[in-house]
Amino acid sequence: MPSSAGKDMGAAGGADYEEHFHSAASGYLVLTTDGTILDVNRTLASWTGRSREGLLGGNIIDLMPVGDRVVFASYAVPQLAVAGCFNEMAAELVSADGELIPVLLSGVRSEEKDARDGAGVDRIAVFNASERRLYERELVAALRKAEAAEAARAAAEEETREKQKALEEKDRVLQANLTKSREREALLETVLNTIDVGLLVVDAQGKTVLTNAHLQSAWNRVQGEVAPGGERPIFGPDRVTPLSDAESPVRRAVAGESFSNRLVWFGSLDCGNQIALNVSARPIRTEGAFSGSVIAYSDVSRLVHAVAAQEEFVASVSHELRTPLTSIMGYLDLALDEEGLSPEVTSALNVALRNSERLLALVSDLLSVASGATKMDRRPVNLAEIVRAGVVSVSPKAAAGRVDLVSEVPASLTVDADPQRLAQVVDNLLSNAVKYSPDGGTVTIRLRQDEYAVRLSVADTGIGMTKAEQEKVFTKFFRSRRAVASAVPGVGLGLVITKNIVESHGGKLSFVSSPGQGSEFTVSLPLAAETAAGISPAR
Known part of the structure; x- marks a missing residue:
C-alpha cells in the first residue's frame, strides 16, 4: 500500500x-x-x-x-x-x-x-550505475595500461643509462671489491688468531681447510708438531677411555652432525700435559648440500679442575659435618627420652632435633652430589610398593599444605633396581610436587608399564617454571625466583640427585612445565630382560 x-x-x-x-x-x-x-x-x-x-x-x-x-x-x-x-x-x-x-x-x-x-x-x-561503473573501470584500466607503458619506456631509458654508467665504473668497482676482499681476509685472519677458542674447518672429506693459531698451539702443547687432522690420542670425560674413530669430534663433524659442549681430553694422562676441551660443531651447507664443518675447541682444563676441587671440598666438609651432627642427634634423642621434662624443654629439644635432621639431610645431599658416581645394589623389587610407601610418607606434608594426592598405582610392578635409591627418587619427586604447590592443588602419581619401559610420573598443579628456569632445572644449587620468593625450603640438589640415580639405572628423567600451570616429571626405567622378552609383571 x-x-x-x-x-x-x-x-x-x-x-x-x-x-x-x-x-x-x-x-x-x-x-x-x-x-x-x-x-x-x-x-x-x-x-x-x-x-x-x-x-x-x-x-x-x-x-x-x-x-x-x-x-x-x-x-x-x-x-x-x-x-x-x-x-x-x-x-x-x-x-x-x-x-x-x-x-x-x-x-x-x-x-x-x-x-x-x-x-x-x-x-x-x-x-x-552498473554500466557506468563497468565503463569507468574499463577506462581506469586503459589509463593504467597507458601509464604502465609510459613507465616501462622511461624505465627502459633509465636502465640503458644505468648500464652505461655501470660499464664505465666496472673497473673501479672491481678494484674496490678486490681491496675490500683483501682487507676482510686480513681481518678474518687476525680475528681467528686473536680469539682464545681453537677453530678447525674441514671439508666434506675431512680434509683440513682452515685452522687458527690457538688450536695449533694447543696441538703442539699436547704432542708436538702434529696436524689437527692427524692421529692423536682422544679420551672421554673420564680421561682414560679412548674414543673410537667414529666417536671423535672430527669424524662426527664430517658425518654432518651438529653438537655442542662435548667434553673430551686430548693427550695421555701419563704424559702430564693432558688438556680438557669443550667441543662444538656446526655443518656448512652450500645450496642445501653438506660441504664441510666448523669445529670449535675451548680449553676448559682449569674449569674442570676447579669443579673437581670444589666437589672434593664439598665432599670433605660434608663428611666432616656428618659425625658431629650424628652425635648431636643422638644426644637429643637421649634427652627426649628423659622423664619429667617440662613441655617447653620438650618442644625446644624437638625443634633442635628437627633442624638437626634437616641439616643432616642437606649434608647427605651435598655428599651425594659431590661423590658423582652412585653405588647401586640392584635386584628385583616391587616398585609399586616403593611408590605407595612414598605417598604415605608425604601425606602429612600434603595435608598441611592442603594438597590432594591422587594415586594411580597397580598392585605390583617389578623392576631390576636399587630399592633405596628408587625410594630416594620417589621421595624427592613427591616432596618437590607438594612443596611447589604452596596454595594447595593436586599431585597425581601414575605408575605404568608400556612396551618399552616402566614409567613413573608425578604431576602437580603448582607454580610451574618458565622456559629460562627449565633450562637450569638440573643445575646444582639452582632455585627459581618464585620458589625463593615463596620461601619454599630447599637448596636445589634434589633433582640433580634424582637425575643421577635414574641415569645410573640406565633410565631417563624428563619433564614438562608451564608457569602457573604446574609441572610433570617422568621417570622412565628400561624393562628387565625377562619383561622385555614378553613376561608381564605381577598384577
Missing part, C-alpha cells in the same frame, strides 16, 4: 501516477526526513530482490553497506536539510542475497508534508 504522501501525490498527478511511478526505468523512494521509507516503486524493489511491502517502513540506510551509510548521513542528509537537494551521490545498495548494486542517488526535499506527523518529505531518485 502506498503511504499517505504517495496517495496524495497520486491524487495530484492523475490516474496514471501509480503506473508511471512503478514502471519507471529508475528507482524511486519517498522518505521522511529521518530516512523512513514511505513509498518505493517496484523497479527499485526488484533490483534489491525484496518485496515492496517489506521495504515500506524500513530505513534507506538499512539498504546500504556501512561505508555508504556514513556518506549518506554526512553528505546527503545535510544537503537536503540546508540546500533542499543533492545530486549524483555514488553509493551501493545491498540486495536480499548480499550482492552489492552500484547506484547513483539524487534527492530533493518536497514542501508537501507527511500526513502522519506533518514533517517534510524527501524524494530520492535511484539510477542503476
Whole structure:
C-alpha cells in the first residue's frame, strides 16, 4: 500500500501516477526526513530482490553497506536539510542475497508534508550505475595500461643509462671489491688468531681447510708438531677411555652432525700435559648440500679442575659435618627420652632435633652430589610398593599444605633396581610436587608399564617454571625466583640427585612445565630382560 504522501501525490498527478511511478526505468523512494521509507516503486524493489511491502517502513540506510551509510548521513542528509537537494551521490545498495548494486542517488526535499506527523518529505531518485561503473573501470584500466607503458619506456631509458654508467665504473668497482676482499681476509685472519677458542674447518672429506693459531698451539702443547687432522690420542670425560674413530669430534663433524659442549681430553694422562676441551660443531651447507664443518675447541682444563676441587671440598666438609651432627642427634634423642621434662624443654629439644635432621639431610645431599658416581645394589623389587610407601610418607606434608594426592598405582610392578635409591627418587619427586604447590592443588602419581619401559610420573598443579628456569632445572644449587620468593625450603640438589640415580639405572628423567600451570616429571626405567622378552609383571 502506498503511504499517505504517495496517495496524495497520486491524487495530484492523475490516474496514471501509480503506473508511471512503478514502471519507471529508475528507482524511486519517498522518505521522511529521518530516512523512513514511505513509498518505493517496484523497479527499485526488484533490483534489491525484496518485496515492496517489506521495504515500506524500513530505513534507506538499512539498504546500504556501512561505508555508504556514513556518506549518506554526512553528505546527503545535510544537503537536503540546508540546500533542499543533492545530486549524483555514488553509493551501493545491498540486495536480499548480499550482492552489492552500484547506484547513483539524487534527492530533493518536497514542501508537501507527511500526513502522519506533518514533517517534510524527501524524494530520492535511484539510477542503476552498473554500466557506468563497468565503463569507468574499463577506462581506469586503459589509463593504467597507458601509464604502465609510459613507465616501462622511461624505465627502459633509465636502465640503458644505468648500464652505461655501470660499464664505465666496472673497473673501479672491481678494484674496490678486490681491496675490500683483501682487507676482510686480513681481518678474518687476525680475528681467528686473536680469539682464545681453537677453530678447525674441514671439508666434506675431512680434509683440513682452515685452522687458527690457538688450536695449533694447543696441538703442539699436547704432542708436538702434529696436524689437527692427524692421529692423536682422544679420551672421554673420564680421561682414560679412548674414543673410537667414529666417536671423535672430527669424524662426527664430517658425518654432518651438529653438537655442542662435548667434553673430551686430548693427550695421555701419563704424559702430564693432558688438556680438557669443550667441543662444538656446526655443518656448512652450500645450496642445501653438506660441504664441510666448523669445529670449535675451548680449553676448559682449569674449569674442570676447579669443579673437581670444589666437589672434593664439598665432599670433605660434608663428611666432616656428618659425625658431629650424628652425635648431636643422638644426644637429643637421649634427652627426649628423659622423664619429667617440662613441655617447653620438650618442644625446644624437638625443634633442635628437627633442624638437626634437616641439616643432616642437606649434608647427605651435598655428599651425594659431590661423590658423582652412585653405588647401586640392584635386584628385583616391587616398585609399586616403593611408590605407595612414598605417598604415605608425604601425606602429612600434603595435608598441611592442603594438597590432594591422587594415586594411580597397580598392585605390583617389578623392576631390576636399587630399592633405596628408587625410594630416594620417589621421595624427592613427591616432596618437590607438594612443596611447589604452596596454595594447595593436586599431585597425581601414575605408575605404568608400556612396551618399552616402566614409567613413573608425578604431576602437580603448582607454580610451574618458565622456559629460562627449565633450562637450569638440573643445575646444582639452582632455585627459581618464585620458589625463593615463596620461601619454599630447599637448596636445589634434589633433582640433580634424582637425575643421577635414574641415569645410573640406565633410565631417563624428563619433564614438562608451564608457569602457573604446574609441572610433570617422568621417570622412565628400561624393562628387565625377562619383561622385555614378553613376561608381564605381577598384577
